Amino acid sequence: MTVSDQEDLVAVAPAAPVVTAAPVTSMRAGREALYFARRNRKLVAGLTVVLLFLVVAIVGPLLTDHGPNEYVGPPAQRPSSQYWFGTTMFGQDVFAQFTHGLRSTFLVGLLGGGLAAFIGMLIGFTAGYRGGVVDEVLNMITNVVLVIPTLAVLLVIATYLRVRGVIPEAVFIGLFSWPWVARAIRAQTFSLRSRDFVDLARLSGASGRKIILREIAPNMSSYLFMTFILLFGGAVLIAATLDFIGLGPTEGISLGLMMNNAVLWSALPLGMWWWFVPPGLGITVIVGSLYIMNVGLDEVFNPKLREM
Amino acid sequence: MRNKLRLLIVLSVVSLLAACTGGGSDTPSTGQGQGTGAAPAGTYPRNETLYISGTQWGPPNSWNPITDWQYATGTEGLVYENLFLFDPLKNEYKPWLAESGDWTSKNVYELKLRPGLTWSDGKPLTSADVVFTFELGKFETVPYHNLWSWLDKAEAVDAQTVRFTFSEPLYQQWGNHLYNRPIIPKHLWEGRDEKTVATGANEKPVGSGPYLYQTHSQDRMVWVKNDKWWGKTALNLDPKPKYIVDIVNSNNNAALGLVLQGGIDLSNNFLPGIATLVKGGYQVQTYFPEPPYMLSANTAWLVMNTAKKPMSDPAFRKALAYSIDVNKIVNGVYGQIVRPANPTGLLPNWDQFIDKSQVNQLGFKYDPAQAKKLLADAGYKNTGGDSFLEGPGGAKIELNLIVPNGWTDWMESIRVIGESARAVGIKVNTQFPEYQALVDARNKGDFDLLINNEKQVSNSPWEYYDYMFRLPVQDTQSVANFGRYENNKAWDLVQQLDKTPVDDVAAMKKVTSQLQKIQLTDMPVIPLWYNGAWAQANTSVWTGWPSAKDGDSHYAPVTWRNWLELGGILTLTELKLAEAK
């Protein structure tokens, strides 16, 4: 399976890395990676943008003395020096909503992406390393979850919950977006399992867990990181979709929710572009830069791709 | 690759065709709509077609006038007609199928039908049909079954006359039946079993009304004019539009967009921001040219679960009432297209039943200080150290105020209420459960506070008082008295009101004044604002829309379920084509 699985990973998300088996463990390689990282335009640019938004997400809310949903200003105001992004139908400060929305976006990304990465690795490593029946079973589970359309499931769960928050949302997203990771990691583990340094560890009587943590995982660290980035982006997009359908958090605010409200309160015919443009733009830019960052990383860890 | 691409074009075209046939599969092919498909190649000429929206909340799926919560709107009013109309603006019954009706004795009501009434299939409409219609109510699962617990018999005296004999005449309710029972053709429904009557879809409905079923699909319901309608001569009324296309509600964007572009002539949707657009030179018209723009359709109540502490304490309920800044909702959330409710909650058309002096003396208004005072006097103190009050026993107070998720205007509104309440020290959280969960909690009495507006404008304030005070309280309260407020005196008065003849206004006032006294002192529910009878008309194709201006007709320009018989139908007959510019 490994051939196709590697390929899966590439195809899953456009920016997905193909792992070059070259282990980046030794200090030299590490330093080298850093060296190229600093010189990789894609990586630097992507990272900068993401960090920029992160800062806005953290600092922004502190700049406003009012909550995102409070009626502070006159309704339907265009962007002005007082309300940078204008106000909503009810005179809520769009900028305040935007910054708070960014927070939940990052939260969902980290939590959802993180959880998915964790589950994916857990299953991927175990399946790949243990092989045999364990692998068969885990692989079956993986494939089942893989085929079921995530959103459909999330729809049902969301309708089930009476009151929803950002965190549960993130958790549920995480619970359903891990399969492709599991598959890819399983494939990688397969190929690493037979390497001599693993054999060596095995001979020296290290436990399976140790071997995975000490020998195998480090050899894929770069790759695992990239996977997490993709999951992050994915989680953000799914969350946006849910929120937009109106199954997002029933408390607080999020970028998807902003779009949802904008549409519900007919911002389009009323020409209140400042209401629905920022949230979508925010998501697009963040996720976009994450992807670009990923190509950068890929080039860094993968000498073949470096353009001289 | 190129050939692959070509293949794709083909593919997409194919799937498109699939869409066409699919889109069409559920509609009768052109011209077979009851043999009246005059529409050439299935197009509706703009100047013969009225586009309305805001009435149909899902694909049309039933034309059964019995199931009045799911039939395609227009089924009752356009196809099936009622004995009377009731005009809530003037508080008067307008004879429709019926020519007249009188109580010949305390418990006998005699109804005279107009001569020359016909069904759209040509058969005459006679008293037999009326009797048949009411007798359908003998089926357990027909919504008006309980009528027969106080109606003794209905008999056709002659072709035009029906005599109803009551075991216990409930005048107010009867008044409601008079304009709420669509009359059903006996010759077509005879022999239908209970299931078909109570739940059947009744495709291809045959009624007596000015319009006929033309076609429908997921996103529209199309009616075509019935040229043989009896009303033309008998009432000398003639609805102008040949076609009525009722566009199923999509999202506000689409709706408002279409209204502004003249794609919808009349939208009965709640369209945020309409206030700003009325002045925007969009040829958009509302009933009032200035706030509140809309007529009032029903009262939004704050329902408190009086079976729970502290809502069981009248003082607390009253304080809560004083704490709410309704104007902030009216202006902030609705942009003034609703108006604050009278402390009695009675709609403007029932103004005559409001005991003004009593209201001035007992009524509440937004007054945080007063709210604080009431709470303090009743022994609510802040002993918990936080900024919120505890009950007299020192019990923590934390209440959840709920409205259905997605009901955006209400969601925004309760945020305001929450703030107001917290401002006087009552800790109120806002939550937005899904509609179903809310209904469940509401009926089981498993809630603190919620907003409800299920009772619509009607012929009698009795409806409202029944809604407030109905007893006995059962473990599931599915239609009235959600607050589980128990007051036998009040309930007696309500029943007494029900038994008061509709024309004996003085007697009615006497009862309602007493009811209002109880309501204002005890505050079982808090009236908040009057939801509007949303109506935005675009005058670019059709004019003559009702409005408050003198010279214009004064009807509720609303085509909602059960509103055509409240004057909506007369709106249609008043329309004229706009002069081509």
Added chain:
Amino acid sequence: MSAVSLRVENLRVWYRTLRGDVQALDDVTFAVADGEIMGLAGESGCGKSTLGKSLIRLDGRMRYVDGTVELDGKELPIWDTGKMNGFRFREVSIIPQYAMSAMNPTRKIGKLVEDLLESRGVGFAGMRAELDRRLELVELSHDVLDRYPIELSGGMKQRMVMVLSTLLNPSLLIADEVTSALDVSTQKAVAETLVGFRDRGFVKSMIVITHDVSLVYQIADSIMVMYAGKLAEKAPTDVLVDAPRHPYTQLLISSLPEVGVKYADKRLTGIPGTPPSLLRPPVGCRFRDRCPLAFEKCLEEPPFVEIEPDHFVACWKAS
């Protein structure tokens, strides 16, 4: 020996890296005669593969600096990928290190050959008979052509590639580490096949790049040793093995007790230090720091001179 087939003069090829140019081939000058099989030996990173590649195709990061390459009197425009195409396969050909993965995994081998030939303007049908003959020669059945690479064993792939690379009878064949992936027994077979190709005239001359001195010892007419991007010594096989003149060659040979079994590839344990960085190579003899015989003259660069017929050395002590 007879006429010169390949003549390389002052060839300089550098690698572009972010840190600067790595001078992998510096001022290389040598010749290969008609019918000669020249072994090219040296530690990994000494530039031997770079030399091999630069004779047929510079990859993305290699940069031609200067020097000339002549094959059968014609100059090879190795700096110009486009012009070079004309010579590849027909004049110069290569058996790459990665023969195991040299064939498109998703194409039947026969199809692959066909595509390639057609793309070079050679009719497949016309070649078919010859192809079959050569397959037999390397003991491959004809039906490999209907199979996918993944269905072949390592040895089979290796032989298939050898046949394919030499199909158009190139004048010069570069065999780059052809045996490193194989077990000893097949190594021998492969080596003999190479000789066979030469004897049958499929190829005129051959450069066999390897770190396995013992292999070239068996099949090569002459051996050339490289060190740190420069030529150290070139001489007829026996001369080089029996009487090496360059101290590096000497250490290289002596480190193999009896020619054959061991690889010169691993760092020479006898000599302290490592080869110099080719980013900024030291002036003078590049072997200086590790050379037991080093003396002040070594600060000047030693020329690659012919000290006796066909025996070239780059060392002040040797001359």
Added chain:
Amino acid sequence: MRRYFGRKLLIYAVTFFVAVTVDWMIPRFMPGDPIQTMLSRASLRPEANQALQAYYTNVFGLDLPVWRQYLNFWTALLHGDLGVSIWLFPQPVTKVIMRAIPYTLALLVPAILLSWFAGNKFGAYAARRKWLDNTVLPVGYVLTATPYMWLGILLAWLLATVAGIFPIAGGYSFALEPAWSWAFIGSLLRHWFLPFASLFLVGFGGWAIGMRNMIIYELEADYAHYLESLGAPRRLVRRYAFRNALLPQLTGLALQLGVIVAGALVTEIVFSYPGLGYLVLQAINNQDFFLIQGAFLFIIVGVLLANFLVDVVYVMVDPRTRTGMRGGS
């Protein structure tokens, strides 16, 4: 190869079973009583309400023991019967969904296929062509990172609301009845275009990027270098690279299906396009769990079928699966 398919089919079977079971639970384990919800829309007198409550509970078979309900669900399902919609009572769910399906397919099928082919072609073309690469990359990334509905909203706003070139909502003009007239088909196309475009664009970007990256890997592969050393023209090498790069893109397609469907759903919502997605939203807002149930099942079965289709195609194009020697690290 038989083993390969056997395995796949087993997976699909299990998935289907799990999905159906989960699906069955939906209306039964949701908070609240669907029937009461339906009736709560009718302002009835209490007596009538109770009578109807009992009646409908029986109609929906919700009064049976749970295990019985489960079995009945399967038997009904195998007869293609998904029960009756509550919100659209008394319409059978299957009928309601079937009305919406063509619209969704008309969006999905062309959007998926066209964006996949076009994206791949373009990505392959852009790869390793400096200026194109530098323009395509950023655009592509922005596109794939765009939330479907946002792109939809933008298009709707610019082209429908502001410019008025395209209609705002609906599946075909409200002034038309379905008919085999050009007017009608034209109207269908005009309403179809924007939602299609937003699906297409997002997909296109993704595939273009994916292919671009894959091609670059392929061009660095050994076989590519070998061919070049033997003087094979760029055309041939690229042709091979493209062919090989298509395989992972194909698997990618299978993996993305779920996401694309989700995209279609929200896009439909933005344009209130009368397809499945719009229906699902309505079903959710009206808490019609039987309809949600049906839609959910349709989506899953659709995705399963599509997956299987991709598998078949994959086997046809990738010799490694056919020769039964797939993988083996």
